[in-house]
Amino acid sequence: MSARPTGAVRRPPSLGDFTVGPRxxxxxxxxxxxxxxxxxxxxGLLRLVALITDLVFYGRPGTELLAPGLHxxxxxxxxxxxxxxGLVVGxxxxxxxxxxxxxxMPEAIEAILTGGSRVTPRVAVLKPVSAAVSIGTGGPFGAEGPIIMxxxxxxxxxxxxxHLTADERKTLLVAGAAGGMAATFNSPLAAVVLAVELLLFEWRPRSFVPVVGAVSVATVAxxxxxxxxxxxxxxxxxxxLTTGVQAMCAVSGATGGLLAIAATWMVYRAEDAFNRLPVHWMWWPAIGGAIIGLGGLIEPRALGVGYDVIGQLLTGRATTGLILGILVVKTLIWSLSLGSGTSGGVLAPVFMIGGALGALEGHLFPHAFPGFWALVGLAAVVGGVMRSPLTGLIFPLELTHAWAAGLSLLIAATSAYALSTLILDRSVLTEKIARRGLHLTREYSIDPLEGFFARDVIRTGPVTxxxxxxxxxxxxxxxRRRLYPVVTEDDRLIGVVTHTALRAAAEEPGPRTVADVMVADPVIVYANDTLRSVSYLFAEHSITSAPVIEPDDGRVLGVVALRDMLQARLHDLTEERHRERHLRVLRWWGDASRAPVRSPIP
Incomplete structure (x- = not known):
C-alpha cells in the first residue's frame, strides 16, 4: 500500500530550490x-578610463592607464x-x-534585495561611462564598483x-558582477569570495556553481x-616571518581597523552634510569634484585610480612624502567626495589607503621583505572597510602572488574586521543600504529549522x-485551534477536519458524518521532513497545521502546527544563551559524556 493518501497534496523535498539537477x-x-x-x-571600462585620463591630463588620446600626477x-x-x-556625472x-x-556594490545589493535582481539596460551603459568620466577626470575611485554594477x-x-525565477536572476546578476571583478583584477578566488560574502546572501550549489563558471570564463578571457x-x-x-612579526600583524590589523572606521564615518558624515545643502543633488558631484581638486593641489598622485602608486607601495619603492600624502589626502578626498553621490568604486582607493598606512608602519615594525607591511595594511583596511575578512585575505594575495604572507594577512584582516564589528553597527556598504530603509544581515548560520524533523516536535497520541x-x-x-486527521481502521489518513467545520456542521439540521465535512486532499507532512521544509509547505499553501504520516506505511503519527516549529527556535536560543558547566575542576577525571543533555524538544 502506498504511504501517500489518495488526493493528498505534496511537494518534493527540494521545495523552492534548484540546488541540484537540470535547473x-x-x-x-x-x-x-x-x-x-x-x-x-x-x-572596455579600463580602456575608457585610460582614454579620458590621457585626454584630460596629458592632452593626447591613448589607452595606457597613466595616473594623474606623473608629470x-x-x-x-x-x-x-x-x-x-563631477558636473557631467550629476x-x-x-x-x-x-x-x-x-x-x-550597494546598488547591486539593492537590486537583489528589492528589485527582483532586475537592472535596466540604461544602467548597464550609463554606469561605466559615468565612472570613466569621474575617474578619468581625477576622481580618487576604483573601477571595480562600476564593473560590478x-x-x-x-x-x-x-x-x-x-524564463527564470528571481533567485536564478540573482545568480546570473552576481555571476556577471563577479566575472567583471575577476577580469579587472585577475583575481578569480577573491571574486568568488566577494560574491559569497557581499552579494549572494547564501552558500549553496545552485548559486555557487554558476558564479564559479562565470568567473572561470572571465579569468580565461x-x-x-x-x-x-x-x-x-x-x-x-x-x-x-618571526613570531614577533606575526604578533605585530595583529597590531597593524587594529590600526587598519581604526582607519577603516574613521573612513567609513567620514563617508556618511559627508553624505549627511551634502543632504543638508540647499541645492539639487545633481550639483553635489561637482562640489565633491572641487574637494578632489583641492586635494590634488596638495598631492596630485592621490587623483585617479592610482594603480601605479599601489604598485610602489607594495614593492617598497614609495617615498615617505608620497606615503604621507596618500594616507592623508587620499583618505580625505575619497571619503568626502564619495559622500557626494558621484560614480566610482571603493576597492582601489582602499588598497591605496591601506597600503600607505602599512608602508608608514613599516618604518617602525620589523622587516620581513620589501612592501610586506604595505601588503598587511592593505589587507587590514579591506577587511575593516568591507567587513569581508576572507576577501581582505585573498584579494591582496592574488594581486601580488605573495602567497607566503598568507597567515600574516589573515591575522591583520581578521583583527581589523573584529574591531570594526565591535565599534560600528554597519560597514560602508550596509550603512548605505540601511539608510534606504532596508535591513541587511551578512551573518550566515544554519537555519535551526533545518536541524529538526517533524517527528521531533509532534505531540504523541493524536486525536483522530x-x-x-x-x-x-x-x-x-x-x-477550537486544532486540526484532526480522519483515518481508516488501520490508522491510514483519508482526510482532515477542523474544529470550525465540525461545529458548523453540528448546528445544521439532519444527520451528518465526519466524511461529509472533511477535506479529502489535505497537505501532508512526512515524519522525516525537516521543519524548514514544513515551513515552506505551510507558506506555499497558507496553512498553519498539517497531519504527519509515517513515510513507510502511511500511518498517522500526529499533527504539526506552526507553534510547534517554535521549539526549534527555542532550542537555538537555548544553545546561544544558556551557560552551564559540564566538567567540574574537582572532578576533571570523570566522564563528561554522562552529563545529562538538556533540550527543549519534547
Missing part, C-alpha cells in the same frame, strides 16, 4: 557567456578637471538614471530575457585580453476520527 546546470550554462561578456565590459600639471587643471567631471544621473550614483546588469538583462600576470607582482625572496462518526459527537471533544 542548476541550465543556469550555469547561461552564466558562462555572461562571464565572457563581463570580461569584455571590464576591458606636473597646471594648478587650474588639477582644480577644474574633477569639478567638471547631469548623467539626473537626466539619464539616478541608479548610476554611488560606488556600485555593469557586469551585474549584463547578467540581469540576459536573465530578464529568459582576461588572460587573452590583458595577460595573466599579477596586477602588482611582489617578490617574497628572503622572507623572514473515523469517517462515519457523527459530527455532533466529534465536535463535542474538539479544541
Amino acid at each position: 542548476m546546470l541550465l543556469v550555469t550554462l547561461w552564466a558562462l557567456p555572461v562571464g565572457g561578456v563581463a570580461a569584455l565590459a571590464a576591458l 606636473p600639471h597646471p594648478w587650474w587643471l588639477l582644480l577644474t578637471a574633477p569639478t567638471a567631471g 547631469l548623467m544621473a539626473r537626466y539619464g538614471s539616478e541608479k548610476i550614483r554611488g560606488h556600485g 555593469t557586469g551585474g546588469a549584463i547578467g540581469s538583462i540576459l536573465a530578464q530575457a529568459l 582576461r588572460g587573452f585580453l590583458l595577460g595573466t600576470a599579477p596586477l602588482f607582482p611582489v617578490s617574497t625572496a628572503g622572507i623572514h 476520527f473515523r469517517a462515519d462518526r457523527p459530527v455532533a459527537e466529534a465536535a463535542a471533544g474538539t479544541d
Whole structure:
C-alpha cells in the first residue's frame, strides 16, 4: 500500500530550490557567456578610463592607464578637471538614471534585495561611462564598483530575457558582477569570495556553481585580453616571518581597523552634510569634484585610480612624502567626495589607503621583505572597510602572488574586521543600504529549522476520527485551534477536519458524518521532513497545521502546527544563551559524556 493518501497534496523535498539537477546546470550554462561578456565590459571600462585620463591630463588620446600626477600639471587643471567631471556625472544621473550614483556594490545589493535582481539596460551603459568620466577626470575611485554594477546588469538583462525565477536572476546578476571583478583584477578566488560574502546572501550549489563558471570564463578571457600576470607582482625572496612579526600583524590589523572606521564615518558624515545643502543633488558631484581638486593641489598622485602608486607601495619603492600624502589626502578626498553621490568604486582607493598606512608602519615594525607591511595594511583596511575578512585575505594575495604572507594577512584582516564589528553597527556598504530603509544581515548560520524533523516536535497520541462518526459527537471533544486527521481502521489518513467545520456542521439540521465535512486532499507532512521544509509547505499553501504520516506505511503519527516549529527556535536560543558547566575542576577525571543533555524538544 502506498504511504501517500489518495488526493493528498505534496511537494518534493527540494521545495523552492534548484540546488541540484537540470535547473542548476541550465543556469550555469547561461552564466558562462555572461562571464565572457563581463570580461569584455571590464576591458572596455579600463580602456575608457585610460582614454579620458590621457585626454584630460596629458592632452593626447591613448589607452595606457597613466595616473594623474606623473608629470606636473597646471594648478587650474588639477582644480577644474574633477569639478567638471563631477558636473557631467550629476547631469548623467539626473537626466539619464539616478541608479548610476554611488560606488556600485550597494546598488547591486539593492537590486537583489528589492528589485527582483532586475537592472535596466540604461544602467548597464550609463554606469561605466559615468565612472570613466569621474575617474578619468581625477576622481580618487576604483573601477571595480562600476564593473560590478555593469557586469551585474549584463547578467540581469540576459536573465530578464529568459524564463527564470528571481533567485536564478540573482545568480546570473552576481555571476556577471563577479566575472567583471575577476577580469579587472585577475583575481578569480577573491571574486568568488566577494560574491559569497557581499552579494549572494547564501552558500549553496545552485548559486555557487554558476558564479564559479562565470568567473572561470572571465579569468580565461582576461588572460587573452590583458595577460595573466599579477596586477602588482611582489617578490617574497628572503622572507623572514618571526613570531614577533606575526604578533605585530595583529597590531597593524587594529590600526587598519581604526582607519577603516574613521573612513567609513567620514563617508556618511559627508553624505549627511551634502543632504543638508540647499541645492539639487545633481550639483553635489561637482562640489565633491572641487574637494578632489583641492586635494590634488596638495598631492596630485592621490587623483585617479592610482594603480601605479599601489604598485610602489607594495614593492617598497614609495617615498615617505608620497606615503604621507596618500594616507592623508587620499583618505580625505575619497571619503568626502564619495559622500557626494558621484560614480566610482571603493576597492582601489582602499588598497591605496591601506597600503600607505602599512608602508608608514613599516618604518617602525620589523622587516620581513620589501612592501610586506604595505601588503598587511592593505589587507587590514579591506577587511575593516568591507567587513569581508576572507576577501581582505585573498584579494591582496592574488594581486601580488605573495602567497607566503598568507597567515600574516589573515591575522591583520581578521583583527581589523573584529574591531570594526565591535565599534560600528554597519560597514560602508550596509550603512548605505540601511539608510534606504532596508535591513541587511551578512551573518550566515544554519537555519535551526533545518536541524529538526517533524517527528521531533509532534505531540504523541493524536486525536483522530473515523469517517462515519457523527459530527455532533466529534465536535463535542474538539479544541477550537486544532486540526484532526480522519483515518481508516488501520490508522491510514483519508482526510482532515477542523474544529470550525465540525461545529458548523453540528448546528445544521439532519444527520451528518465526519466524511461529509472533511477535506479529502489535505497537505501532508512526512515524519522525516525537516521543519524548514514544513515551513515552506505551510507558506506555499497558507496553512498553519498539517497531519504527519509515517513515510513507510502511511500511518498517522500526529499533527504539526506552526507553534510547534517554535521549539526549534527555542532550542537555538537555548544553545546561544544558556551557560552551564559540564566538567567540574574537582572532578576533571570523570566522564563528561554522562552529563545529562538538556533540550527543549519534547
